[in-house]
Every structure is written in C-alpha cells, then in structure tokens.
Amino acid sequence: MGFGGRRTGRVRLGAALVCAAGRLPLDRRHGAPLAAPCLAGAAPGDVCGQFYRYFDAAYTLDLLSPALGRPVAGGGFLQPDHPAEHPSQPAAGDPGLRRDERLGRLALPGGGGGMTTATSPSRFQNWRYGTIYAVIGLVFAIFLSRLFNLQILQGVDWMAKAEKNHTRQISIAPARGIIYDRNGYVLARNIAAYNIVVTPAYLPDDESDIQRIYRELSALTGVPASQGTVADAKLLEACTPGPGIAQWVELGASNAPYDPVKVDCNVGEATAMVVRERAVDWPGVSVEIEPLRDYPTGSLTANVVGFLGPIPANKEQVYRQAGFRPGRDKVGYSGVEASLDDILIGTPGRRVVEVDVAGQELGNLQPPVAPVAGNNLILTIDTRLQDAAQAALVGEIDYWNKIIYGEIRISSGVVIAMNPKTGEILAMVSYPTYENNRMARFIPAYYYEQLSQDPRHPLLNMAISATYPPGSAFKLSTATGALNEGVVTLDQIIDAPGKLTLVEKFSPTDPGKERDYVDWNEAGFGKIDFLHCIAFSSNVCFYKLGGGYEDEIPEGLDIERLKQYARALGYDQPSGVELLGEASGLIPDPAWKRINKGENWSTGDTYIASVGQGYVAATPIQVLMSAATIANNGKLMQPTIIRSVQDGEGNMQEWWWNPADQTVTTTSAGAGSYQISPFTPNVRWDITT
Incomplete structure (x- = not known):
C-alpha cells in the first residue's frame, strides 16, 4: 500500500526533520543525546528505534509512511500488513516492530513501554489537551460554585432584592392631631396647602414644548424657568428660593421620573385653579394638596404650643421604621408639639405597589392600609386669660421703662397663672415671643438666626427654662x-x-x-x-x-x-x-x-x-409652685398643661407623662409618672404630713 511520490517526498523530509542531528532529549537508558541521523537506510544503531520508543510512535509513523517500503534503522519502523510483500520484514525475535493483531496496536521490541495506538494523540498533545481540559474544568467548577452560591446559599437574599426592584412601599401621611384650649378654641390645626408639581415622565417629548411650559409656569408663579444648577437644588429643600423650574425637574427626573417634583409651594387657591384649567396645555404639571400646620393664636401661645420642623437626620432611621418619610413628614420642635409628639403625630398608612423599571406604578400588590390620624389635645390654657396676661405684662414693662426709669431697662418678663387646688396652668406667657406661623412650612434660616441672636431669647420659654x-x-x-x-x-x-x-x-x-x-x-x-x-x-x-x-x-x-x-x-x-x-x-x-x-x-x-x-x-414656675403650696394649705399639686387627650371621634384616651425621661405612654411607667388624660389632680408633696 503506497501513497505516491508526493507523499513519499514528504515522508523522507519528515524523517529527516525528526531524526536530524540536533539537541534531542537524553536517552533514558544511556544518558546520551538522541542526536544520530536517522534517514532511511542508515546504519542500524537503533537510535531512531529509541527515538521511536521514547517518543510518539503515531507521529513517527505519520512521517515515515509505509510508502518507504523498507526497514529503517535496522529493525524498521513498520511491519508490513502482508509479509510476503515485504521480504525484509524482521523475523521472529527480531527487535523490530510487531503488530498486535488482536488489539490493533504497534508494539516495541520485547513488548516494552511506549505502547500506543496509531491514532492516539501524542504525549505532548495529551499534556496540551489535558491543560486545556483542566482550565475548562476549573472555569466550569467556578461557574457552578458561583451559581450554587447565588441560587442556594444567597437565594433568599437575591430573591428579596429582585422583589424590591419591582415593588415599592408608599407611605401615606396621617393627619396630625388638633390642639385646643380648655374652652375648645383652636390653637393648632391642619389646613390645605396647594403645591404646583411637575412629573418629569409626563412632560412632552419635544424639548421646545417643555421650555414653553417652563416659561409660562414661571410667568404664573414667579419661579425662574431656569436658574442655578442641579447641584444647587440637591442642597436645598423643595420650594426653597434659588434653583429654577428646570433644575428642580431635572433633579427629580434623575431620581424618580414618575414622582411629582414640587416647584412652588403654598400657592393661592386662584393660582392653583389656573394650573388645573391649563392641564391640557401643560401636560405633566398638576396641583398637589398637602396639610399645612396653622396656628390661629400665633405668637400669643407660641411658647406653649410650639412649632414643627423636618425629621432630624440622627432620627431618620427610627421614623422610617415607623413608616414616616423624611422630607415630607414633620415632627415637633418646641412646645407641646414636641413634648407630646407621640400623641399628635398619628400612624402612617401604606400601599405596596408594583412598578416598572422607570418607577411607574402598575398596580397594588396588597390591600392599602389607611393612615390613623393623631389624637387631639385639650390644654388647660385659657386663651382669653392668656391674652389678658400678655397685655398686662407688656403694659407693665412699658410703664417701668417709660415712667419709672425713663429708659429701657426691662425687656422681658413672665406671667403664669395656676389653679393651686388642681395644678392646672391657666396662662403661661413668656415675653418676648415669636411667630410660629412663620415656621409652618419650613424654618426660615434668616428668621431663626434673628431669633437665636436676640439677647432677650424669644425662642426660650422663660417660664420653665430661665433661672433667676x-x-x-x-x-x-x-x-x-x-x-x-x-x-x-x-x-x-x-x-x-x-x-x-x-x-x-x-x-x-x-x-x-x-x-x-x-x-x-x-x-x-x-x-x-x-x-x-x-x-x-x-x-x-x-x-x-x-x-x-x-x-x-x-x-x-x-x-x-x-x-x-x-x-x-x-x-x-x-x-x-x-x-x-x-431647668x-x-x-x-x-x-x-x-x-x-x-x-x-x-x-x-x-x-x-x-x-x-x-x-x-x-425658674418662674418654681416660684409659682411654692406660693401655690402655701395657698393650698401645704399641698403641692403637680403642674400640668394637659386637660385631656381625645381621638378623632371625641373618645377620651388614657395617657401618662413620665417626667424622668419626658415621654408619654398609655400606661404608668412607674414611680414619678402621672396621668394626664383623663385629667386627675395629682398631689406632688404634702408638707403637713
């Protein structure tokens, strides 16, 4: 069987390349380099046989094809398929090659090592393929390990994250409780405030239409169509003067394009009506109604009632866990708005909705939970007496400054009226005071700075906080x-x-x-x-x-x-x-x-x-208590400004005040606590016993 002259030429050249003199591996038996020439017809030195034995037989056979038709290197590399056609075939016992007919394998003389099939890869190829397979196996193992970690070990966590990506919990603000005086006069309430908002996702696609809307909206509200940068808007609370409409909207679009962005707050009802009428011309622009705290008695009761402010940064996590939303919800900063905040603030409602990747709501995933309004407070203060006490105090200060001294020597004062038999405080005036309605939407920095720098300390309720x-x-x-x-x-x-x-x-x-x-x-x-x-x-x-x-x-x-x-x-x-x-x-x-x-x-x-x-x-209230004790035959009553706590239906609620940590609870917190609703006179000390 032959392959023609062209194949023969290749074989001879291949044989020369394989067995040409050069640096070959050492003979494993003799330690000599396999460097002898091994061309066809060379003297039988069995070097090529050793080459054959210790290197790849299949590769050698491929180079020295049967077309040579004669033995090589004494024993020859090939054993003819038909011995008759190859008289030079080595005899039995010849150290040349032999074919194991049963296994189809070529065997080295003596049945030694180096056995290989004519079609198996070379050892070099085996090493190379083995390395590739090992790398592939390692990569596959890493992949399986990572997959196992994600699917099994961290499956619950990743499932929760995936769930969070397409669900959103929306907090619904509760109505804050109303504050009344002892006669039912409103001291603090909630009124409707109109805000102009823009939803970025609902604006027109055409940029020129968007700019037209901004210009027309600016003409209506006075807010610049474009001013400042988005970075400026990030540092400010919504509706704060400075950034323009475009900057507020761009900031909102980058965060949540389907969430309304406030561009002007607490606008008049007439302005709100114009926006509603132009809803077709101004797509994406609407009016949002939110509750705004209002104090009808203003500065007259400011030091008792107090005011609200944003949730402090160090308490955001606590309020978030309770369902409130920083930036929207407010908490008490002063007066009973602060001390009895837990009674007034209420409980937020909740909606769990499905959203798409852009944040657009697709529907409710759970039945909505309605918010619970805060409880209402009835104070012991009598507004009429409070007004009379303040007028008397201011008149007395003016009298001493103008008539007695002829110059301003007195600039502040306190009046407190208390029922010595019950401890109910009927009037608590601290002068000078401040206008808490100016704090209703936000606390103006310039106004707060003015109050805090005033040497008369108008922000301080001197009836309880100043000592003399x-x-x-x-x-x-x-x-x-x-x-x-x-x-x-x-x-x-x-x-x-x-x-x-x-x-x-x-x-x-x-x-x-x-x-x-x-x-x-x-x-x-x-x-x-x-x-x-x-x-x-x-x-x-x-x-x-x-x-x-x-x-x-x-x-x-x-x-x-x-x-x-x-x-x-x-x-x-x-x-x-x-x-x-x-104090x-x-x-x-x-x-x-x-x-x-x-x-x-x-x-x-x-x-x-x-x-x-x-x-x-x-403090002035301590002086009052000492006099009231004498007036009450030696019994010191616990001073209080709370007459009762009621829910929205007018039902009386039971609450306790804990002076030790200044908190309120629905049950007694132990020694020192006293009931504030329903009102019960509490004897603090009896010096006659």
Whole structure:
C-alpha cells in the first residue's frame, strides 16, 4: 500500500526533520543525546528505534509512511500488513516492530513501554489537551460554585432584592392631631396647602414644548424657568428660593421620573385653579394638596404650643421604621408639639405597589392600609386669660421703662397663672415671643438666626427654662422651715433694724471678718412678730431665721434644712410640667460650692440664701409652685398643661407623662409618672404630713 511520490517526498523530509542531528532529549537508558541521523537506510544503531520508543510512535509513523517500503534503522519502523510483500520484514525475535493483531496496536521490541495506538494523540498533545481540559474544568467548577452560591446559599437574599426592584412601599401621611384650649378654641390645626408639581415622565417629548411650559409656569408663579444648577437644588429643600423650574425637574427626573417634583409651594387657591384649567396645555404639571400646620393664636401661645420642623437626620432611621418619610413628614420642635409628639403625630398608612423599571406604578400588590390620624389635645390654657396676661405684662414693662426709669431697662418678663387646688396652668406667657406661623412650612434660616441672636431669647420659654434669683418670694421657704423646725414661734418678737453686722467665717477656726447684711428698708422695721416679718418681707428677720443671731435666735435653720424645705415647695428640681427644656434651678450647699467655686461655705452664704439671693436660682414656675403650696394649705399639686387627650371621634384616651425621661405612654411607667388624660389632680408633696 503506497501513497505516491508526493507523499513519499514528504515522508523522507519528515524523517529527516525528526531524526536530524540536533539537541534531542537524553536517552533514558544511556544518558546520551538522541542526536544520530536517522534517514532511511542508515546504519542500524537503533537510535531512531529509541527515538521511536521514547517518543510518539503515531507521529513517527505519520512521517515515515509505509510508502518507504523498507526497514529503517535496522529493525524498521513498520511491519508490513502482508509479509510476503515485504521480504525484509524482521523475523521472529527480531527487535523490530510487531503488530498486535488482536488489539490493533504497534508494539516495541520485547513488548516494552511506549505502547500506543496509531491514532492516539501524542504525549505532548495529551499534556496540551489535558491543560486545556483542566482550565475548562476549573472555569466550569467556578461557574457552578458561583451559581450554587447565588441560587442556594444567597437565594433568599437575591430573591428579596429582585422583589424590591419591582415593588415599592408608599407611605401615606396621617393627619396630625388638633390642639385646643380648655374652652375648645383652636390653637393648632391642619389646613390645605396647594403645591404646583411637575412629573418629569409626563412632560412632552419635544424639548421646545417643555421650555414653553417652563416659561409660562414661571410667568404664573414667579419661579425662574431656569436658574442655578442641579447641584444647587440637591442642597436645598423643595420650594426653597434659588434653583429654577428646570433644575428642580431635572433633579427629580434623575431620581424618580414618575414622582411629582414640587416647584412652588403654598400657592393661592386662584393660582392653583389656573394650573388645573391649563392641564391640557401643560401636560405633566398638576396641583398637589398637602396639610399645612396653622396656628390661629400665633405668637400669643407660641411658647406653649410650639412649632414643627423636618425629621432630624440622627432620627431618620427610627421614623422610617415607623413608616414616616423624611422630607415630607414633620415632627415637633418646641412646645407641646414636641413634648407630646407621640400623641399628635398619628400612624402612617401604606400601599405596596408594583412598578416598572422607570418607577411607574402598575398596580397594588396588597390591600392599602389607611393612615390613623393623631389624637387631639385639650390644654388647660385659657386663651382669653392668656391674652389678658400678655397685655398686662407688656403694659407693665412699658410703664417701668417709660415712667419709672425713663429708659429701657426691662425687656422681658413672665406671667403664669395656676389653679393651686388642681395644678392646672391657666396662662403661661413668656415675653418676648415669636411667630410660629412663620415656621409652618419650613424654618426660615434668616428668621431663626434673628431669633437665636436676640439677647432677650424669644425662642426660650422663660417660664420653665430661665433661672433667676427668686429674691423675697423664696422667704416663704425660709419661713415654712423655721416655723416647722421650732426656730421661731408665731408670736415671737424679732428685732428688725436696717442692717445686721456679722462676722463672716469660712471655717470654725477662721477669725472671720465683719460684714454688713442690709435690709431693703434702710430704716428697718423695729421690733415685729413673725407674721409681720413675712408681711413686711424684712430681710434682717430672715437673715436671723436662716443663720441664727446671738441669743435672740441661737440656732438658725441652717442651709441643709433650708434646702429640704425649699425642695418640698418645688425648688431645686424640674416641675415635671409636660414641656421640654425645663431647668432645675439651684439651692446651693457646702458640697456644691467646693466643687463649683473651689471655696468653703461661709456663714454669710447661709444668710444670703435665706432671702433668695447669692447662688440661689429658680425658674418662674418654681416660684409659682411654692406660693401655690402655701395657698393650698401645704399641698403641692403637680403642674400640668394637659386637660385631656381625645381621638378623632371625641373618645377620651388614657395617657401618662413620665417626667424622668419626658415621654408619654398609655400606661404608668412607674414611680414619678402621672396621668394626664383623663385629667386627675395629682398631689406632688404634702408638707403637713
């Protein structure tokens, strides 16, 4: 069997290439390089046989085709299919090749290694293919591992993410509760506010039509058609002056093209009607109605009612979990709007809808959950009395400045009226105040800055947050303690000159130094009994009651017992009224002075504290509480500004106030908590027991 001359030429050339002299692998038996020539007819040195044995037989056979027809390298590479045609075929036992007819395999002499089929890949090819298969197998294994991780191990997480991509939870804002005074007069309510909004996805496709709409809308509202940049809009709350309509819309389109974008807020009803009438000419432009907080009594009750503001950044997560939406929903910042926010704010509703990739709603996936409106508050405040108290305060300040002083010396003041039998606060005026209606939509930066920089502190409810030396009002504490502790009797006569000269000492071994303690009446009051000491408010009398004086009053009340009685009357601690930001006041003692002033307590400190001066500090409501306790026969009632809490149907709700952490709960939170709805008078302290 032959392949023709052309094939023969290739075979000879191939044989020469394979067995040509060169650097071949070492002979595994002899360690010599296989570098001998191996052309057809070469002397039998069996080098090519070794080459054949240790390299690829199939490849060699392919080069040295049967067309040669004669043995090569002594034994020859081929065994003829028909021995008769090849007399030169090696005899039995010849170390040449033999064919295993059963297996169709070529065998090396002696049946040694290197057995291979004529059609199998070479060892080099096997290595190369093996490497490729290994790489493919590795890639496939990685792919399967990743697929297993995504489908099995993280399947639930990825399913949730996929679900989130085509579902959206929409929060529905609840109506905030209304605030009334004790007579049903509205102090805070919700009114409809009209906002002009643009939905980017519904605008025309033609850019010229869009620009026309912007121009016409600008002419109606006064908002520039284009001004500033989108980056500017990102930094501002919706409807804040600055960016133009185009910038607001572009910002909204980049986030959620199917969500309406506010371009002008709180417009008049007439403007809203124009937008609705031109709905056909202005596709994508519409009117959105949202509730806006309104305070009919304005500044008259601002320090009690307060105002709203955006959800603080550090509380966004908490409110989101409750269903509220930062940027839309507001929370109380001051007054009862802040302290009783949990009562007023309500519960948001919810819609779960399916959306497409652009955010367009396709339908509800679950039945909508309606929002629950906040509860309504009825305060103890009487608006008419509040108005009268404020007018009286302003008139008194003007009188002293214009008539008495002839210049402005007094610029602020407080009036509080409380029923001593129940603790209900009927009026709470802090002057000057602010206009909380200006905070209704957003808190203007310039206005807030103006208020915060005012030295009169109009944002501060001075009735509970400012402290002053209580002065002569504090003498009730000294008198109560002195009488109860037996320091003085009702009919005891006390000498009350215009001043008292005492030796002030800072320690028992201190020789001291003389100091005069003067009365407000330089002439003094002479010899008077205890009741007249109170009636005349004699400083010298109370110096003696507090610190003692020679044989007349050998042992005074001293600072420790004075502090106990002052606290019993409401000093040195928050009143617990349902408002935030209350100050505690201060009744000093030796330990406090050493820590805060770095000095020892002196005898003079006790005398000064006995008349409400020196380091003694109190809030106006604490002064009121001490007087109300005396007026109520020694019973201190818990001050309150809440009369009741009702739902939208007028049903009474049960709520408790927890002064310790200033929170409200529907049940008692333990010691210190008291019920605010339904109203129940709460005795805080009874000094007669």
